[in-house]
Amino acid sequence: MAQKIDADAGRFRQIVRGKIKSQLKGYISNGEMIGKKGRDLVSIPVPQITLPQFRYGHKQTGGTGQGEGDVGQSMGGDGSEKGKAGQGAGQHMIEVDVTLDELAEMLGEELELPKIEPKGKKNITQQVDKYTGISTTGPQSLRHFKRTYKQALRRQVMSGTYEPTDPRVIPVKEDTRYRTWNTENLPEANAAIIYAMDVSGSMGDEQKELVRITAFWLDTWLKSQYKDVERAYIIHDSTAREVDEHTFYHTREGGGTKISSAFKAMNAVIDERFPPSEWNIYCFHFSDGDNWEEDNDICSTLLEEEMLPKINQFCYGQVTSYWGSGQFLQELKADFSDEDKVVSCEINDRDEVLGALKTFLGKGR
Amino acid sequence: MLSSKQVRDAQEEIEGYAVAMGFDFFPIVYEMCSHETISEVAAYGGFPTRYPHWSFGMEYERLAKGYGYGLQKIYEMVINTDPVYAYLLDTNQMVDQQLVIAHVCGHAHFFKHNYMFSPTNRKMLDEMANHAVRVRRYMSKYGVETVENFIDCCLTIDDLIDPHAPFIKRHDDPFVGKGGDEEDDEQEPVSQRLQGERAYMRDFLNPPAWMEEQRKKARAEAHEARHFPPEPRKDVLEFLLHYAPLESWQRDVLDIIREEAYYFAPQGQTKIMNEGCACWAHTRLMTKHILNSKDVVDYADHHSGTVAAHPGRINPYRLGLALLNDIEQRWNKGQFGREWEKMDDWKAKKAFDNGAMLGKEKVFEIWQHYNDVSFIDEFLTPEFVAEHMLFGYDWNDETEVYEIATRDFQKVKDKLLFGLTNHGRPFIYVVDGNYGNRGELLLQHRFEGTELKIDEAADVLRNVQTIWGRPVHLETVQDENTVILSFDGQVKVKT
CATH class of the missing domain: 3.40.50.410 (von Willebrand factor, type A domain)
Incomplete structure (x- = not known):
């Protein structure tokens, strides 16, 4: 659903990415460097633009808190997020995951990079066969014992020949299942x-x-x-x-x-x-x-x-x-x-x- | 998802109990919203429409991302208008909606009765929409970027208002006719003369030459004393509005920013009390009347999340509710007044109970007549500070971390009050609008022992200069010396 705020949010994003209003660049805070998490996720804090105002240096004023601890005990961290004693609902920095693709897009915007046109065989994918399927026909060497017995059990239960007191399961020819391959398209590294x-x-x-x-x-x-x-x-x-x-x-x-x-x-x-x-x-x-x-x-x-x-x-x-x-x-x-x-x-x-x-x-x- | 009828029934039931308990509020209109909508409304400060500005987008992104990643959730949003508008998250379950509706009753009562809110515009919804229309019109006429840059400028000083003047005459100029008028010049300054009964002694007692000298001196003094403004003005925005050489659209934008700043100011000044009042309302209403036994755990979970203690930070919900509970109990037992305070034995003091049962009356009275500063100042007790483990912290230069500095009652209280007074912001006044007789602007930081962040202050001055059009100066204290920070195209510091 389109929202009224989309325009404001879009404008904010453009400022953060330095596309417009570069005079505000100095007020953008988004923490430090990008760390890799998992395979291709990276966590960055939500960027915030803090317009300058007449303020006290927080290091000078300190603040008030609530909880355990002796006098002289450290509060941990550099306390940068403890800035607002008693006012506001307290605004935490949020770590948010951005995919590397988004990051690269931002990088591209920031640097005004042209998109690289992959040369030659740009859409070539390689076909790879993987034995992930099940079939009712196949060579004996690819017999799937577990699936075969499962099928036999199922047949016996359905036909009423299964005796719980004498749990013998005997596969017949139709029960036999074989492993088979599926063809997958794998992108070619290029x-x-x-x-x-x-x-x-x-x-x-x-x-x-x-x-x-x-x-x-x-x-x-x-x-x-x-x-x-x-x-x-x-x-x-x-x-x-x-x-x-x-x-x-x-x-x-x-x-x-x-x-x-x-x-x-x-x-x-x-x-x-x-x-x-x-x-x-x-x-x-x-x-x-x-x-x-x-x-x-x-x-x-x-x-x-x-x-x-x-x-x-x-x-x-x-x-x-x-x-x-x-x-x-x-x-x-x-x-x-x-x-x-x-x-x-x-x-x-x-x-x-x-x-x-x-x-x-x-x-x- | 609940049907609107279910919510309406719950509202009717809860409001019935609330009114019986003594709460009184303007009619409340509930809107059921998706989380996107509620994030949008919250980003707009509770209003459906605001003027276009990226800062709302920034807030929206923060809220929407926080919700999207399961880090935070806005259950409800309520604004000070008549009728009161409150927004409910449509995915809340019934017990959450009940709690929130009870909570909103508290806020609505507080908005209607607290003295800080009495001068606010209860039709602000319309006003905000008008502001949006005007700003959009300016944007289409003068360019988005031009108008937005000017708004950015104004927002750097939107805290330079005078929130202590609850009844503000907004649109007439308080100093026309004073100070600069030529007539005043002609008025003979009364010069000192020795008193003599007899006419023939007059010239002897007050020789004409001496009298003339006195007259000149007095005139010079009067001239010296004629300041513009006559006395320091805390409402810097108002001063700029009247005297800065602005285009009419700029003046209007500045006026919009100022009006909205005044509208929101009381909320900032009563955060602890307001949330305390709402929590007081929902705890009483829920536990006495509304709550089904099957919902107790969900209710307790939600409530404890609301009033959870965050290490190193004051949670206004928690502090407000705890202090109100404390007061209610004390007044129920008669633990107040001279006689009780004079008691020496703390055990007897604690056990004192004369069955006064004045607690509820007292908290309703407090909601009417106090703001956060006076509330904390008057009702925070050493026992409360100890029991709730409040502490003050400071920056340690050597270890480069914040450390718990004190648990001493007076010091903790002072720190708490410092953080609340003027929103924890420095006091800035306009002292001279014709500084150095060059039409320059002199602001003054009323120094109370804490220095400004000077690089940021310089950036603010740059913005003020954009508005004032002439060089601007700020008198403040750096490293224990009075300095004047100036901006006239570049930053200068003069001792």
Whole structure:
């Protein structure tokens, strides 16, 4: 049912998503980061816009409460929701689940991202047979004993030959049941993301956090665009290896940097698992840009000759670290200035993650 | 779902008992609503129609999501009008509806009899609808965003009214004819002169030169003393309404915001009493008359949810009901007055009972003449605070958490009253509408020991400046120094 308030609610949502009235952006409170819950649910607080008013700092005024506890005992938390002693019905923050699809939509609106058009075989689904059905005919090897006896029991009860005092159930030929298959349409995975991260000594925790945040949002967006997303993770210093997701985010290694090793590893993964005719492949590489100088040329050659023909996009995100020279970004920009598939940007702090996402995803490839 | 006849019968029965008990209210009209509708109405502050604004949408989303995820539920909504409109959630079961109807009887009695509500417009339903029409008209004429931005501005200061003036002359200007008039200039200031009986002594006692000097001095003083406004005004909105250079549509929007703020103010100031009154009504009506034995558990469940204690927060339903019960009991036993208060032995004091049986009379009287501040101030006793485990909490800078700071009666009471006085908000006055003789606006925060959130205050000033059109200033205290916070395009702080 359409309601009068829909217009107001719609306007509120637009403000929250930054589409209109950006001057109110500073007053929107919606807590912190997004945490993953279950498979694809994420919980975010209900956004609230609090217009400024003349108020006391609540830390100064404290308040009154009711209940057990000794003087000096902590009330727990930072007390941010205990703000309204004695007035109002008390407004709790509510954690509300938003699906990742909604989130990606919001992200798309926020960044004004174009929808990615999946290449080639966009609606191809694979047919898979699963033995989930029951049939009255079939090979003996697929006989379903339990169902067969159930059927026999049912027949005996119906025909009145079942004796509760002498519970013998004897199946006849018509009672026999067999397992059979149903055909299911399974969506074919058609996007692959390969993340590679420099874990050499110069990449600190803060740098890795930036990579993590960026990767999360990349995942979210690409998932909303493709039915399924395959991921591969590569870490490297002077040598590269493929790892699982957890290791990817939690490893700290030392040593020098040889970016070409990561490129080789990415290439190997593509050749091995993701034939370019069937996959949309996105490669993301994060580093602080501190590379051996003689390695830069090898990288360029590898990228141009081996990788670019196979992949949709190569993204390079350079995080700034204390030690990194950041030379690699310049090299890349110089060598691939007219190549659409190569996108690069710098991510210096959290505020720039949004910009990086826009650069990476904005081309809609 | 219950039929409307069932609800009507229940209403008739309950109201019969309520009237017999002494409750008196305007006719009550019940509307059965789906949860979407009740969330919508609640978001609109209890009214079916309000002017378009995103803040209502925000509230609606919060309520609808809360309901959708099973986190909260609005059983009922009632507004102060004549007739009283009350909204019932249509999925309530019978015992819930009975409880809610009994509860509404209490609210309706309180609206009709409490002095704070006497100046409110009982036809506010129509007024709100008119406001909506006017704002929509402005929006179609001047643009949605233009009007909405102006409403945003007004809403940042909609608490700067004077809720302590229960009878407000709304539409005439209290200071025309005072202060700025030229005639006043001509009036000879009375200068001091020494008294002398004899005419020939006059010039000796009061030499003309000295007299002239005195006269000049007095005139200068009078000029100094002529303030605009003559004395600080707490109703900042009214001042802006009269003196800010606004377009007529802006003036009207500001007037709408102010009128609605005044309409809602008494509810904010009587939250504890009002909910206490309603809970008092539903407990008495339900347990004495209405409740079937099969519904006892459901009733108890619903009631205990309503008056549940939330750690670290005062639940007005709980506090209001408990304090009223306490008062009723004390007045039934005659535990009041000088004689009782003078008793030293707390045991004897507690056991005192002269069979006065004045409790019910007393609570009805309180509902008429008190607001939350005077109610708590007069009736909160040390025994009550101890029994109900009230405490005051404070922020601890070192551990960065809120801590229980005190269970001392006086301190707890002070904290409670502080949170209720002026809605727990700072007192802000207009002190000068021609600050520095440059037509700038000076507001003053009456400092009572607690400092303002200064960054937020600066943002408010930005909005006030949009309305006033000239630079605006706020005198307040920061780090124990008096400072003037100014906004004239950018924020400045001057000590």
